[in-house]
Amino acid sequence: MLLDVRDLQVRFDTPDGVVEAVRGLDFELAAGESLGIVGESGSGKSQSVLALLGLLAANARVSGSARLAGGDGGIELIGARRRVLERVRGARIAMIFQDPMTALNPHLRIVTQIAEVLVRHRGLRGRAARARAIEMLEAVRIPDAARRARYFPHQFSGGMRQRVMIAMALACEPEILVADEPTTALDVTVQAEILDLLAEARARTGAALVLITHDLGVVAGQCERMLVMREGEVVERGGIERLFAAPEHDYTRALLAAVPRLDPPGGGGS
Amino acid sequence: MNARAETLERAVRGRSLWRDALVRLRANRAAIASLAVLGVIVAACVAGPWFSPHDHFTQDYGAIWVEPGLADAHWFGTDGLGRDLFVRALEGGRMSLLIGLVATLVSLVIGVVYGATAGYLGGRVDGVMMRIVDILYAMPFLFFVILLMVFFGRNILLIFVAIGAINWLDMARIVRGQTLALKGQPFIEAARMAGAPAPAIIARHIVPNLLGVVAVYITLTIPQVILFESFLSFLGLGVAEPATSWGALIKDGADEMGRAPWLLVVPAVLLAATLFCFNFIGDGLRDALDPKDR
Amino acid sequence: MLGYTLRRLAGAVPTLFILLTLAFVMMRAAPGGPFDGDRELPPQVRANLEAKYHLDEPLYVQYGRYLWDVARFDFGPSFQYRDVSVNDLIASGFPVSATLGAASLAFALILGVPLGMAAALRQNGAIDYTAMTAAMLGISIPNFVLAPLMILVFAVYNDWLPAGGLGGPQHYVMPVIALGTAMMAYVARLARASMIEVMRSNHVRTARAKGLSAARVVWVHALPAALTPIVSFLGPAAAGIITGSVVIETIFGIPGLGQFFVSGALNRDYTLVMGVVLFYGILIVGFNLLVDLLYGWLDPRVAYR
Numbered sequence: 001m002l003l004d005v006r007d008l009q010v011r012f013d014t015p016d017g018v019v020e021a022v023r024g025l026d027f028e029l030a031a032g033e034s035l036g037i038v039g040e041s042g043s044g045k046s047q048s049v050l051a052l053l054g055l056l057a058a059n060a061r062v063s064g065s066a067r068l069a070g071g072d073g074g075i076e077l078i079g080a081r082r083r084v085l086e087r088v089r090g091a092r093i094a095m096i097f098q099d100p101m102t103a104l105n106p107h108l109r110i111v112t113q114i115a116e117v118l119v120r121h122r123g124l125r126g127r128a129a130r131a132r133a134i135e136m137l138e139a140v141r142i143p144d145a146a147r148r149a150r151y152f153p154h155q156f157s158g159g160m161r162q163r164v165m166i167a168m169a170l171a172c173e174p175e176i177l178v179a180d181e182p183t184t185a186l187d188v189t190v191q192a193e194i195l196d197l198l199a200e201a202r203a204r205t206g207a208a209l210v211l212i213t214h215d216l217g218v219v220a221g222q223c224e225r226m227l228v229m230r231e232g233e234v235v236e237r238g239g240i241e242r243l244f245a246a247p248e249h250d251y252t253r254a255l256l257a258a259v260p261r262l263d264p265p266g267g268g269g270s
Numbered sequence: 271m272n273a274r275a276e277t278l279e280r281a282v283r284g285r286s287l288w289r290d291a292l293v294r295l296r297a298n299r300a301a302i303a304s305l306a307v308l309g310v311i312v313a314a315c316v317a318g319p320w321f322s323p324h325d326h327f328t329q330d331y332g333a334i335w336v337e338p339g340l341a342d343a344h345w346f347g348t349d350g351l352g353r354d355l356f357v358r359a360l361e362g363g364r365m366s367l368l369i370g371l372v373a374t375l376v377s378l379v380i381g382v383v384y385g386a387t388a389g390y391l392g393g394r395v396d397g398v399m400m401r402i403v404d405i406l407y408a409m410p411f412l413f414f415v416i417l418l419m420v421f422f423g424r425n426i427l428l429i430f431v432a433i434g435a436i437n438w439l440d441m442a443r444i445v446r447g448q449t450l451a452l453k454g455q456p457f458i459e460a461a462r463m464a465g466a467p468a469p470a471i472i473a474r475h476i477v478p479n480l481l482g483v484v485a486v487y488i489t490l491t492i493p494q495v496i497l498f499e500s501f502l503s504f505l506g507l508g509v510a511e512p513a514t515s516w517g518a519l520i521k522d523g524a525d526e527m528g529r530a531p532w533l534l535v536v537p538a539v540l541l542a543a544t545l546f547c548f549n550f551i552g553d554g555l556r557d558a559l560d561p562k563d564r
Numbered sequence: 565m566l567g568y569t570l571r572r573l574a575g576a577v578p579t580l581f582i583l584l585t586l587a588f589v590m591m592r593a594a595p596g597g598p599f600d601g602d603r604e605l606p607p608q609v610r611a612n613l614e615a616k617y618h619l620d621e622p623l624y625v626q627y628g629r630y631l632w633d634v635a636r637f638d639f640g641p642s643f644q645y646r647d648v649s650v651n652d653l654i655a656s657g658f659p660v661s662a663t664l665g666a667a668s669l670a671f672a673l674i675l676g677v678p679l680g681m682a683a684a685l686r687q688n689g690a691i692d693y694t695a696m697t698a699a700m701l702g703i704s705i706p707n708f709v710l711a712p713l714m715i716l717v718f719a720v721y722n723d724w725l726p727a728g729g730l731g732g733p734q735h736y737v738m739p740v741i742a743l744g745t746a747m748m749a750y751v752a753r754l755a756r757a758s759m760i761e762v763m764r765s766n767h768v769r770t771a772r773a774k775g776l777s778a779a780r781v782v783w784v785h786a787l788p789a790a791l792t793p794i795v796s797f798l799g800p801a802a803a804g805i806i807t808g809s810v811v812i813e814t815i816f817g818i819p820g821l822g823q824f825f826v827s828g829a830l831n832r833d834y835t836l837v838m839g840v841v842l843f844y845g846i847l848i849v850g851f852n853l854l855v856d857l858l859y860g861w862l863d864p865r866v867a868y869r
């Protein structure tokens with residue numbers, strides 16, 4: 001098993017008391033597999049994956065276990081030392097965030113932002129790292145990549161920026177790609193392009209995918225299995241076909257009913 | 271929604287905002303401690319002089335350069351003219367605090383009226399009014415105040431007006447920004463639709479919504495004004511004898527610090543403590559009203 | 565960018581014009597003239613002096629003459645220091661004041677930024693509370709209190725530093741600390757607040773998600789964004805330093821512009837005071853322009869239009 005998550009819990013200490021964001025999450029991920037985590041905002045889906053990489057705010061308390069294959073019996077991510085996490089982040093597990101407008105550093109050129117991952121994890125030097133970064137941009141079909149690599153993020157459109165994010169995440173050929181609402185902030189037409197690109201990239205590199213979204217349509221097109229989360233807990237899990245065809249939990253049925261369809265109302269879901 | 275229901279809802283919302291803020295402020299120990307210390311200083315300045323047998327201007331050549339102690343009730347000692355420092359320090363505090371309060375209110379009134387007008391009217395009027403503020407911002411006002419003091423004598427009223435007239439610029443900018451933001455809100459639109467005249471809308475709807483900003487502004491402006499008056503007094507351009515202020519006392523103290531360091535230390539500590547408390551309270555108030563940083 | 569700079573300079577002309585006019589009106593409206601000294605001058609001498617300095621002409625002629633002179637950067641003769649021009653006085657005082665001001669600004673930034681960053685990275689820890697209480701103290705102790713207290717401790721009680729005057733670098737230690745401390749405290753508070761905000765921003769989370777080292781996240785990804793509010797603060801900071809230098813130069817007996825201003829005002833030295841005020845105005849305008857250019861260099865999103 002590539003990643004094995006057991007009883008993951010996330011709590012936040014706030015001035016108004018403790019908030020339980022994730023209450024005992026279990027899941028497994030095999031190499032090359034794709035898993036969708038679905039739920040409405042506030043269901044704890046983003047917090048779960050940020051917790052795996054130690055990226056939560058300082059007031060978060062995380063418990064449970066998350067084992068990443070490798071070494072003797074795997075690497076425990078929860079409570080791991082910073083050095084250990086830094087070697088995993090970006091190299092073995094890479095993230096794509098929701099809002100490409102703010103997720104890129106406005107002060108650095110695109111090429112620098114991609115190259116620094118290669119410098120960090122692949123040990124490439126300046127010129128080689130930049131050349132490789134430009135190749136990555138070409139791979140996500142950014143036209144005239146050599147010239148545009150020197151642009152700053154604000155000189156790109158939203159869809160282009162998300163391509164840059166994908167190029168950056170793929171730079172070190174990670175084993176797991178975590179995409180947190182990768183298309184939510186984008187125009188509908190651009191969404192399809194980005195999803196295609198994601199599928200293509202997986203086919204090329206064989207990376208496993210954890211796709212977090214509230215959009216069941218996205219999951220249906222990308223994932224083999226999915227988890228449905230609500231208020232920090234998994235309410236249902238299983239293969240995509242089974243879940244879409246015969247949801248067992250009321251909440252899953254409600255989510256499916258909310259997906260707009262072309263057939264007349266009442267035709268599916270409930 | 272009818273007008274009454276809307277008013278009620280807004281009142282409830284307003285009250286809970288303030289109640290939340292109060293709860294957060296109470297949890298801020300630095301701010302509460304500052305409030306207590308400031309309370310003691312203010313109470314001492316107001317009532318303290320009555321407890322001393324001395325007054326702040328009588329010269330006693332039989333008791334010059336008395337060191338702080340219990341002798342003859344010169345608790346903080348005396349200066350080179352035999353004047354009692356305890357009473358003088360508190361008397362100076364009265365003056366500094368009074369100037370701080372009055373000048374802040376002057377600037378508040380000017381700033382709110384100017385800013386609310388510019389923000390509410392908007393368009394070209396707003397552009398011109400804010401351009402004026404921009405130009406005034408670039409003026410080295412301090413130098414004008416110094417010149418005023420030199421030319422027209424040391425006049426307390428002039429100090430009030432001069433300081434108040436400088437500080438209104440910040441308030442005008444804040445109020446204008448808030449007014450612009452509020453102007454688009456549905457309840458303002460509703461009032462305008464109902465035919466309420468502009469000044470009434472500003473007074474009834476916009477000004478109350480600015481209370482939070484104003485509270486923070488007052489607590490942060492009073493120390494600035496006190497500091498500024500002290501600065502003028504230190505240059506010998508503030509309040510004139512026999513009246514005194516902390517700045518004037520600090521100047522006298524600095525001139526004699528080799529011989530009588532208490533003349534410098536006592537007003538310096540009082541002034542710094544007061545500024546410190548005001549700043550902490552203002553910070554706490556701001557965090558309490560806008561808790562995004564917590 | 566050159567066009568932007570020129571437009572900004574042109575935009576400053578009305579400001580300077582108003583400044584000059586206000587200063588002129590105030591000086592002339594003031595009771596008393598430069599020759600109202602302790603002893604009464606004989607009428608003939610007085611008339612000669614006034615003719616020499618064109619004070620006998622109608623006000624609008626004087627005003628026009630002054631504008632014309634200033635446009636050619638000629639601030640005229642000083643009334644107080646006979647035979648010395650205001651230009652000479654400014655030329656002699658400015659290097660002193662500029663050294664003091666630059667050193668104070670450097671002191672404030674070099675200590676304030678790291679202090680604020682350290683506090684932000686250990687938010688709500690011991691370092692944070694200590695640093696922020698110290699910063700509040702720094703803001704609350706006025707420079708004209710700090711300066712005499714330092715003189716008392718370091719020059720009167722202990723003979724460690726000179727109490728005033730000019731000479732070697734040791735003469736600058738106390739003035740720089742007195743002038744720079746409050747600013748350092750402001751910078752530390754600003755740096756802390758903006759660093760906290762930036763460390764929570766999405767792009768810093770991305771940088772961490774890339775596995776970059778903590779040092780690279782802080783210095784390369786967070787710092788430039790965190791610095792922008794501090795750069796914006798430099799404009800007001802320069803104005804604050806100019807203001808503060810008036811009292812600091814007086815306390816330490818430093819022959820800079822601030823001291824000229826105070827003595828000029830007390831002696832009704834019209835031309836000197838107007839010259840200094842105007843020079844300060846030009847200085848502040850120039851500094852603000854520099855800050856804006858620096859801002860654009862730091863933030864590539866800023867376009868000069």
